[in-house]
Amino acid sequence: MASSTCARGTDIKEGHPRDAKWRVLAAVSTGAFLASLDSSIVNISLPTLVRVFDAGFVRVQWVVLAYMVTVVSLILPLGRIGDILGKKNIYLGGFIVFTAGSALCGTGASLSGLIAFRVIQGVGASMIMALGFAIVTEAFPAQERGRAIGILSALCAAAIALGPVLGGVCIEALSWPWIFRVNVPLGIIGCAMVHGYVPGDTVKKGESFGGSGAVSLSAALVFLFVGITWGQVHGYTPLTALAVGVGFVFSSAVFITSENRAVQPLIDVSLFSDRQFTLNLVTGFIAFVAYAGMVLLLPFYLEEVAGYPTRRAGLLMAVVPVSLGVMSPLSGALSDRFGSRLVTTAGLCVSLGAYFAASSLDGGTSVPGLVARLVALGAGMGLFMSPNNSAIMGSVARDRLGIASGLLTAARTLGQAMGAAGVGAFWAFRVSVYSGRTPAVSSADICGFHDTFMGLFFLTAGGIVVGLLGCAPHRGTSDAPARQGAQR
DSSP: HHHHHHHTTOOOOSSOOOOOOOOHHHHHHHHHHHHHHHHHGGGGGGGHHHHHHHHOOOHHHHHHHHHHOOOOOOOHHHHHHHHHHHHHHHHHHHHHHHHHHHOOOTTTHHHHHHHHHHHHHHHHHHHHHHHHHHHHHHSOHHHHHHHHHHHHHHHHHHHHHHHHHHHHHHHHHHHTTTTHHHHHHHHHHHHHHHHHSSSOOOOOOOOOOOHHHHHHHHHHHHHHHHHHHHHHHOOOHHHHHHHHHHHHHHHHHHHEEEEEEEOOSSOGGGGGHHHHHHHHHHHHHHHHHHHHHHHHHHHHHIISSOOOHHHHHHHTTTTTHHHHHHHHHHHHHHHHOOOOOHHHHHHHHHHHHHHHTTTTTTTTOOOHHHHHHHHHHHHHHHHHHHHHHHHHHHTTTTHHHHHHHHHHHHHHHHHHHHHIIIIIIHHHHHHHHHTTSSHHHHHHHHHHHHHHHHHHHHHHHHHHHHHTTTOOOOOOOOOHHHHHHHHH
């Protein structure tokens, strides 16, 4: 009954104008756009920062990693805090913190200061990213939710595509601090939009927030993430591996113990009793592991194997998020009409074909052939992502939307991190194997790409199998009420 209540109660409060839900979407989209833009605009500045601060890449890369580690560590705790203290309060606070962090990053401080300010930015981005889907889900009725989430996903994809282009313009025409300063005016406008357009929600008195669970979960994720990145850069010594492993296991054990003892745990385990919620979450994680791994390797293929200059490689890379952004709103509307299961499966099948086609890439692949593969990759994720997100958010009760939104974002972020680390390591391993068989470096690279992209093909096939385990039919995001009606 909780899900039915949720589906019936998703409209904006009575008394608001008819277009209030679209104003909410506009306000939330501004935050999602900024957070997504900042996840991609900084990458292109790394070579410049190496020269400006006269530092090695190993240290400069923490300008990116500090942001990512902060986001992935805080997503789940902030989802729970949003359920308790009110989603609007946390979302607006995130806007303020993110804008302040952007202004601090734009001061052009030392490298250590920039990394510290990126942590502040990451805290604000976590508050924004943890609750965006939840606020939109509450604002829109079930029959329109897929379209709204599709628009939100499209804007995020557009921001990711715009990031490298805008970053390059800022660095060449102005200076590197402007890649952060551009956030400030948009952040101020966004704060005003959230304050004026997003309706307030009830603060839950008497509910507690498990601080020990939040800290231990964040610590476990930090140990995992730092362990992966440290191993890639420095390699593992027995002592390092032991320290990271013990830290991760200990933090995880503390988290599990805290959650078992908590009256109101950070993660509502009952959410996973819903088959559709669990399977869609796992499928989304698998899809993002494969997608992130592919996106990580594409620049190496374009520049080192195909021989494209960096600027042209960047333009070709933009084909993927543009294709994803174009397809996302369409997939949301299709899921509202035909159901999420059919559309998500179709998206994964398109991705499956894209990975298989990518396994045949070599140094002589034509530009049209390359673009066709990149369009398919983006279109597949665009078809999959919005309906899958909508199905996840539509299967939980209203008072658990915050933590569900946090779980959704955490699954996506962890998938991206694991894809970047795991797929990159697999490709490097295969290249090292082939390097002993052929003297040509490019040939070893190509063979490594072939093996890796076929690995992504099989990983995505596994995702399709997991998704099809949810045999119950879906109708957009009103799945839970439909299932209950069928049971009655």
